[in-house]
Amino acid sequence: MPDLACSSLQGDDLCLPCGLARLAATPTGARLAHRRVQRGEPLFREGAAFSLLYAVRLGSFKSLVQGENGLEQVTGFHVEGDILGLDGLARQRHASTAVALEDAEVVALPCRDAGLDPLLPRLLSRELVRQRERLQLLVGGSAEARVATFLQEIARRMQVRGYSAREFHLRLSRQEIGSYLGLKLETVSRVFSRLQQQHVLRTQGRHVRVLDPAALAASSGAHPA
């Protein structure tokens, strides 16, 4: 049964850490393989044969796909509790590359497993909904809204991990943030500057301190129109 912290944090009754805990308690779970990944190293690469899903235990990852021009585009940012590799199920081949943003540790999950099986469709469905929300943001939101939402997302995740939601260190460059948000790095930088002028936050390079969470939330609304 999901514990209180889980259900309140996730907003629904689908809590992966709980599921994992259950899974780990089964005989199968006893031999779940852990794996460590160093900062900058890939956990898996786009196109590689798919065999395992991974749950992030420690650290964070970015996922990316290669554009047809060879440029990499950042498609995701993942922390502790997130599942990586879901997009590999379709063709039994990874559809994205996952790279550790800091030294990290994952648990490998055999995807045909009695413990995970019943959870899998719901996990995937949740990802689907999230992706759509992200799409709506990127399509309908201004640069400011995108960056503000991104920062709120990071803050929320930091909080989940037990860190401050008010002050954190971005593990992505302006370039990578821009790629993730469909913006150029200069635009990301300008938005940061503007938010700083408005005393919504203070940034120094990748270090961010949120001064006015409410104002940040307000900035994440739709176009100024």
Next chain:
Amino acid sequence: MPDLACSSLQGDDLCLPCGLARLAATPTGARLAHRRVQRGEPLFREGAAFSLLYAVRLGSFKSLVQGENGLEQVTGFHVEGDILGLDGLARQRHASTAVALEDAEVVALPCRDAGLDPLLPRLLSRELVRQRERLQLLVGGSAEARVATFLQEIARRMQVRGYSAREFHLRLSRQEIGSYLGLKLETVSRVFSRLQQQHVLRTQGRHVRVLDPAALAASSGAHPA
């Protein structure tokens, strides 16, 4: 075993019509409920309790979500063979509304079913990959690229349904197309006009005739930069 047409059309070995055929052959399949939906009518609504998935048998659907402002945004366009309702699994509540664009017929699929169960994660994963591709297009592509890709997608689907890929009738208004592509209706109209001037296609209202498929494909590339 998937037949040749299926695998060649889908580009992978995950073919829903085939899966359905298999499913229909099982004892469970014998009592699969069919349901007809009239043009303009919803198959299900966002927020409604989720219980069934639907496979489109005949006709086409749009799916949409309500923006916070009450405006509806088109998030999908579905034809024969597509599965509707996948986003409802996560919270056991539909996350989008599906509306028939013409008189349509669907088969209801109980989502906990021995026949469907093994297919479900892969179907979901495929949707995930598609959604991401769509996102990349909408974020990185010019208005022309978006419209061109949209038209190619329609053409491909028309072909799958046995119709001409060169000439077809759009079942969406400029407004709806714009909503789907993250553009304003005027922009969509202008792109159509431009493509017409370049003799890539001929449009008359919602009727489209593709004159130069190669040029259309070329237009679906990234920004003119």
Next chain:
DNA sequence: CGTTATATTGATAGATATCAATACGGGTGG
């Protein structure tokens, strides 16, 4: 045939991209 929704086209404004120059910062080697 009139009436209304949809589509086209034009003029202009607003937002982000692009090009370019400068500033900062972290690490290395002198």
Next chain:
DNA sequence: CCACCCGTATTGATATCTATCAATATAACG
């Protein structure tokens, strides 16, 4: 310990694209 260097970030000027506002035209429909 300081100076230098290179990747990263900031800031400015301008270009480009799409949205917006507005008018007209066309199509759908009773």
